[in-house]
Amino acid sequence: MVSIDVCDSAFDPWDRLAQYQRDCMDSAGSVGATAVFVGTMRDLNEGDAVQGMLLEHYPGMTERYLEKISQAAAGRWNLIDSLIVHRVGELLPGEPIVLVAVWSAHRKEAFEASRWLMEELKSKAPFWKKERLAEGSRWVEHNTPG
Numbered sequence: 237m238v239s240i241d242v243c244d245s246a247f248d249p250w251d252r253l254a255q256y257q258r259d260c261m262d263s264a265g266s267v268g269a270t271a272v273f274v275g276t277m278r279d280l281n282e283g284d285a286v287q288g289m290l291l292e293h294y295p296g297m298t299e300r301y302l303e304k305i306s307q308a309a310a311g312r313w314n315l316i317d318s319l320i321v322h323r324v325g326e327l328l329p330g331e332p333i334v335l336v337a338v339w340s341a342h343r344k345e346a347f348e349a350s351r352w353l354m355e356e357l358k359s360k361a362p363f364w365k366k367e368r369l370a371e372g373s374r375w376v377e378h379n380t381p382g
Contacts, residue, residue, distance in 0.1 A: 238306035238318045240299055244325040249274045249335040256319050264361070267316055269347035273336040273354050279329035281367060286367040289327045298362050305356045313345040321355065
């Protein structure tokens with residue numbers, strides 16, 4: 237099972253994780269490992285102070301891509317479940333942008349799948365970032381290396 241949520245309002249990743257585990261996981265007894273990644277907005281990029289960011293996406297296309305990589309991870313590793321929550325819209329430094337959680341019987345699969353999902357998401361998912369600086373704004377052309 238995989239779950240994807242692209243949301244345009246702030247979310248608490250730890251509440252979302254707990255809620256998902258409580259409400260959506262029917263195979264909790266078989267879970268031996270949970271790998272979780274939470275990405276937050278930084279206040280510095282390319283040496284400049286960043287005051288905020290607009291994160292845009294193509295509705296429908298973005299969700300389909302996240303579903304595709306989640307299904308690919310499930311086929312590549314022996315996963316029980318996965319969850320991706322990604323924020324869009326206006327963000328402020330310190331706010332969560334992304335939650336990736338992976339459940340499996342063993343830690344190796346959970347760690348590897350979680351990292352792979354995050355790298356695929358950062359490098360290929362259809363999201364666009366526009367940073368708000370003290371003097372104007374700019375589109376982010378390249379993601380930071382892993």
